[in-house]
Amino acid sequence: MADALKIGIAGLGTVGAALARIIQQRGDELAATCGRPIRIVAVSARDRTKDRGVDLSGVEWFDGPVDLAHKADIDVFVELIGGSEGAANASVRAALARGLHVVTANKALLAYHGVEFAEIAEEKGTLLNFEAAVAGGIPVIKALRESLTGNTISRVYGIMNGTCNYILTRMEKEGLSFADCLKEAQRLGYAEADPAFDIEGNDTAHKLAILTTLAFGHRIAADDIHLEGITNISIEDIRAASELGYRIKLLGVAQRTDTGIEQRVHPTMVPLDSVIAQVDGVTNAVAIESDILGELLMVGPGAGGNATASSVLGDIADIAKSQPGAQRVPVLGHPAKQLKPYQKAQMRLHSGGYFIRLTVQDRTGVFASVAGRMAENNISLESIVQRSKQHLSPSDHQTIILVTHATKEDSVRKAVAAIQTEGYLVGEPQVIRIERPKED
Structure with a gap:
């Protein structure tokens, strides 16, 4: 020996x-x-x-x-x-x-x-x-570095932070607020005393940057990632997602586009019947899409x-x-x-469906105004729902929930920005991307 x-x-x-x-x-x-x-x-x-x-x-x-x-x-x-x-x-x-x-x-x-x-x-x-x-x-590093040699990879995405996944899981299953779930995660040792690195998406971004380089052969670009954490996800968002047939997960996504490599970390609505939606607690999941193998999904303990x-x-x-x-x-x-120089894709060209939640003053014409702003930006709506007063406080506020068909992010952001100038919006709007299953 x-x-x-x-x-x-x-x-x-x-x-x-x-x-x-x-x-x-x-x-x-x-x-x-x-x-x-x-x-x-x-x-x-x-x-x-x-x-x-x-x-x-x-x-x-x-x-x-x-x-x-x-x-x-x-x-x-x-x-x-x-x-x-x-x-x-x-x-x-x-x-x-x-x-x-x-x-x-x-x-x-x-x-x-x-x-x-x-x-x-x-x-x-x-x-x-x-x-x-x-x-x-x-073993996602070995898969990308060795096992998938010869494959052309188009997208890598997944749940890469157990702290965020634990919080979102508890919010949904037990109806707890974000603050209460974070406190419990800290008590159990799943979250640090200062949890910002996890809940603001930085931990996921570092991991995604490494996977992006392995997948696409570009230099690591950890600072060129569109980043959104989960701190503004409310129990109302969780419930609305469930009613619409979705579950909210913090995803890291890297993919090839015509303008370069797109890297983004953000809360995402995934279909309830998708495999990644079933990944609960501190578990992680990483999916790799390639031309030869198709889609490979690996699930397992993400920490500990x-x-x-x-x-x-x-x-x-x-x-x-x-x-x-x-x-x-x-x-x-x-x-x-x-390794090739990193070329950042134009994030505003990202196409997909969106969930938009607006809290507005309860007055005549607001509903029509919101729909009009969407139409002006060529956004086709799959559904638009006005919540009843009994679910809201104070009683002179209403919540409007919109779900768009596939559209461009730039259009969504312009429409929301226009709504913010109208004077009837209360608080900040919520915009969450929706990931739907790929068509055969």
């Missing part, structure tokens, strides 16, 4: 501790599967005295991850710190420069430095693996110690099985230096 693969782990939080525990518990099985033992020989963490449920007595400790990357006698540097800058950035950069293989679960790091790090890894002939960075335990550690371990096992000097799969699916 070949010599042991020596691992250094930077970060012993929930994922790092789970990874160490699995490697220790399943050492014999891993050695048989990989053809060589996998050994943790070095770690770095803030607190050496903390009980993590794993025996690290024979492991070398380093004060910081950069020291670990520079000095440890290891073959693979595993970064589980998080963040796009600071220690995570410096330690991964040091490990790659040294010629070490790197495994990371850090989507923010890759979203902003992935192309640069891929270039270094490919120059050094080392592996940079990051399956756990997107959708936790779902074991799920993420499983993906990290899979990346380590791939390194253990690799042969020195063998041809490497490009880090981002395409050689880093050959």
Whole structure:
């Protein structure tokens, strides 16, 4: 049997501790599967005295991850710190420069430095693996990077943030407000004390940016994503969606268009009978549409110690099985230096149906005015409903809900902007895209 693969782990939080525990518990099985033992020989963490449920007595400790990357006698540097800058950035950069293989679960790091790090890894002939960075335990990176070679991918989309999916699920199933669901998510550890990164869509955007590059061969463009979070989704929106035959999910969507690559993160109404609508709680789902395979949908745990550690371990096992000097799969699916410049699509040309909710003053002519503004912008309405007063407070307000046929986003935004100038609108309008099944 070949010599042991020596691992250094930077970060012993929930994922790092789970990874160490699995490697220790399943050492014999891993050695048989990989053809060589996998050994943790070095770690770095803030607190050496903390009980993590794993025996690290024979492991070398380093004060910081950069020291670990520079000095440890290891073959693979595993970064589980998080963040796009600071220690995570410096330690991964040091490990790659040294010629070490790197495994990371850090989507923010890759979203902003992935192309640069891929270039270094490919120059050094080392592996940079990051399956756990997107959708936790779902093997979507391997699918895009390896399994779908030869396919032309037209769209990648999915539920990529468990916190948002949990909140939207609880709002629908239990009739709770957004604020109450967020508070419960924080209590259960599904949401951070400061949840903005998740609920405003940034976490999903980082993951989507990575998938976009793998799917389409363009440089990562994390700052060129149309971004909407879920903070303004009300229980009224949830109920209206259900009545119309839809469920609201926060989706990340990347697709080819005639004007470039479109990347967007936003709440979306999906049909109740669609598979993705059935993905509840903290579960993630990623769909890939391609010319040869058609549509591939992968569903699984999107976060958590074991799920993420499983993906990290899979990346380590791939390194253990690799042969020195063998041809490497490009880090981002395409050689880093050959990635095309990112060309952002014109978001305003996005076509599809829309749900529009307006709270208006209860006075004569409002209903006709709203319909008129839609007609002026060539928007065909599938339905227009005026809610009864008994559902509303105060009683001098009414809610109008419109569902459009396929139309252009620019038209919808112009119509809503025109309505806002009329003087009868109360509060902010709500506009949510509708994803309908593709026609055969």
